[in-house]
Amino acid sequence: MMTPPSVFIIFTLHMKLTLIGAGKLGKQLYYEFVKHPSIELIEWIDRSSNSKQTAEGIKITKSLDSLQKAEIYLMAVNDDAIPSVSSQLPSNEFVIHTSGGTPMTAISQKRKGVFYPIQSFSSNRTIDFSQITFGLESTTENDFKILQKLAQSLYAKTIQLNSLQRQGLHLAAVLVNNFTNHLFSHAAKVCEQNELSFDILQPLIQETVDRLNLISPDEAQTGPAIRRDQKTITEHLRIIEDPELKKLYQLLTKSIQNYHGS
Amino acid sequence: MMTPPSVFIIFTLHMKLTLIGAGKLGKQLYYEFVKHPSIELIEWIDRSSNSKQTAEGIKITKSLDSLQKAEIYLMAVNDDAIPSVSSQLPSNEFVIHTSGGTPMTAISQKRKGVFYPIQSFSSNRTIDFSQITFGLESTTENDFKILQKLAQSLYAKTIQLNSLQRQGLHLAAVLVNNFTNHLFSHAAKVCEQNELSFDILQPLIQETVDRLNLISPDEAQTGPAIRRDQKTITEHLRIIEDPELKKLYQLLTKSIQNYHGS
Numbered sequence: 184m185m186t187p188p189s190v191f192i193i194f195t196l197h198m199k200l201t202l203i204g205a206g207k208l209g210k211q212l213y214y215e216f217v218k219h220p221s222i223e224l225i226e227w228i229d230r231s232s233n234s235k236q237t238a239e240g241i242k243i244t245k246s247l248d249s250l251q252k253a254e255i256y257l258m259a260v261n262d263d264a265i266p267s268v269s270s271q272l273p274s275n276e277f278v279i280h281t282s283g284g285t286p287m288t289a290i291s292q293k294r295k296g297v298f299y300p301i302q303s304f305s306s307n308r309t310i311d312f313s314q315i316t317f318g319l320e321s322t323t324e325n326d327f328k329i330l331q332k333l334a335q336s337l338y339a340k341t342i343q344l345n346s347l348q349r350q351g352l353h354l355a356a357v358l359v360n361n362f363t364n365h366l367f368s369h370a371a372k373v374c375e376q377n378e379l380s381f382d383i384l385q386p387l388i389q390e391t392v393d394r395l396n397l398i399s400p401d402e403a404q405t406g407p408a409i410r411r412d413q414k415t416i417t418e419h420l421r422i423i424e425d426p427e428l429k430k431l432y433q434l435l436t437k438s439i440q441n442y443h444g445s
Numbered sequence: 446m447m448t449p450p451s452v453f454i455i456f457t458l459h460m461k462l463t464l465i466g467a468g469k470l471g472k473q474l475y476y477e478f479v480k481h482p483s484i485e486l487i488e489w490i491d492r493s494s495n496s497k498q499t500a501e502g503i504k505i506t507k508s509l510d511s512l513q514k515a516e517i518y519l520m521a522v523n524d525d526a527i528p529s530v531s532s533q534l535p536s537n538e539f540v541i542h543t544s545g546g547t548p549m550t551a552i553s554q555k556r557k558g559v560f561y562p563i564q565s566f567s568s569n570r571t572i573d574f575s576q577i578t579f580g581l582e583s584t585t586e587n588d589f590k591i592l593q594k595l596a597q598s599l600y601a602k603t604i605q606l607n608s609l610q611r612q613g614l615h616l617a618a619v620l621v622n623n624f625t626n627h628l629f630s631h632a633a634k635v636c637e638q639n640e641l642s643f644d645i646l647q648p649l650i651q652e653t654v655d656r657l658n659l660i661s662p663d664e665a666q667t668g669p670a671i672r673r674d675q676k677t678i679t680e681h682l683r684i685i686e687d688p689e690l691k692k693l694y695q696l697l698t699k700s701i702q703n704y705h706g707s
Contacts, residue, residue, distance in 0.1 A: 262674065262676065262677060263674075263676065284669075284677045284680060284681070301645055301646065301648070301649055302649050302652060303649060303653065303668075305664070305665055305667060307659070307660065308656050308659065308660070310652070314648045315648060316648070342645060344641075347639070348639045348640070348641060350680065350681075351635050351636070351638065351639035351641070351684065352635075352639065352641055352645065352646075353681075354635055354681045354684060355631075355632040355633075355635040355636050355643075355646060356632075357668050357669065357670075357681065357694075358628045358631055358632040358635070358694075359629060359632045359646050359650050359653065360649055360650070360652075360653045360667070360668065361666070361667060361668030361669070361670060361671075361701070362628050362693075362694075362697045363625045363629075363653055364653055364662050364665050364666055364667075365662075365666065365670075365700060365701050365704065366620045366621060366624050366625055366628075367620075367621060367625075367662035367665075368662040368663050368666065369620055369704075370618075370620040370662075371662050371663070373613050373614075373616055373620070374613070374614065374617050377610045377613035378610070379604075379606075379610060379613070379614055381657075381661075381662075383563055383578055383604060383614065384563065384617060384618060385657070385658075386564060386576045386577065387563055387564055387565060387618055387621060387622055388621050388625075388654050388657070390564060390565055390570075390572070390622075391565065391621065391622045391626055392650050392651060392654050394567060394570050395643075395647070395650070396647075397569070397570065398567065398569065398570070399630075399633060400626050400627075400629035400630040400632075400633050400643075401630050401633070402567075403567055403626050403629075404623070404626055404627065404630065405469075405565055405566075405567060405622070405623060406619050406623030407546075407623070408619075408623060408627075409623075412524065414524065414525065415524060415546045415615075419546070419612075419615075419616045419619065422612060422613065422616060423616065427703055427704065430696060430700070431696060431697070432619075432620075434692060434693060434696050435624045435693070438627060438689050438692070439623070439624075439627050441689055442627065442689065
């Protein structure tokens, strides 16, 4: 008796996608989507563009009125614009947003989802999407699989987050990214006032981050505040010229001391 | 006529060094000093040790009374202890401290200097000294050369800093290391409250640091504060449970807005 030959058929299904928005995130998503053969970008809604087509041959649309059919309508728009943009999109399609702080329910379609990149996007900085984790949320298991497939197409990792968890993570992201960066701004200014390059602090900044791989931030806390080294604290407050920085220094010092036992 | 053969004599001069202090920095300096053949560690003053000798065969001394002669007496002691420890050291020798916030004049010897590592030292974390920049200060050019030679022995970089510059840099280090780490503590707590691993934020934290290689922190500022996204700010303040974090969030948001134009 003969064994029939095994036949493997690999279906490489394209994901037909419409991208809405051309801000910092929209632009990076655009360049990412056109890179991956498994994603078929149908059109890109960019209100500010006067071209009809991108350099990569993708159709540019200014209006939301007569969109082509797609599997996913991805909104990379301001949080505030999510409800109104969603209401202008086809009502029976799968519509998703990318916001950390906006509940999924801001989308009016029955088939809704969230595709939140846990990363900060600046102009002139290309993000490696394979290093990103996307926080996913949807109402059905099937739509969740579509979101997972989209992330996999970008070689990105995923985590399931409900709207409350996503909001908490977004708050944490503000602390470690936006607020930390603001402290870097003040540090750079202090360096400048002392005719020093901010680059000197780079290894210290890297160490601040690297040691989190081994110890928790609570264990990693050092410095005059936790040591209750009042002499150094007083000296620092004396040399700070900027009243804003003085207030930040005082509150952060007090907060470290309260956090680590009174 | 015959050319005389060239004779190269390489003098590998040992630096005879006495290390005072066995705290976080003292311990790491000890393990670093014994690694380098060009440094001859004469004795290590560790008041808390009951041994007479380290595993590496270095003499441990508890008292400062009868120290052997060394080229450098390096104090890795608390800022407050610098004047009293210095006053107990040989008056005609070269005595240096390692403090960011203490003026060189806290040392009573005529030959004084500063060897300030621009880095944060935690327990259980070994620092790669070749990645450190030491801020150096001394009263004579000759002593400055000795400090440079000491740093070079550790393959470390150096920068000349006067006491005011060093104090400014120490303030900036508190901002980028201690205060940033405290924000990480709060972020880790928010993640925990949402049953999420703090590790999810690692790529975002790394990006926050990496982009400083390309753009300034002022240019890198993003987030609800600089966007004046009052809706997100109000939502974040609503979900923050910790009153300390609430105060920090409010002040940092206000500070970002004031810093980046009103």
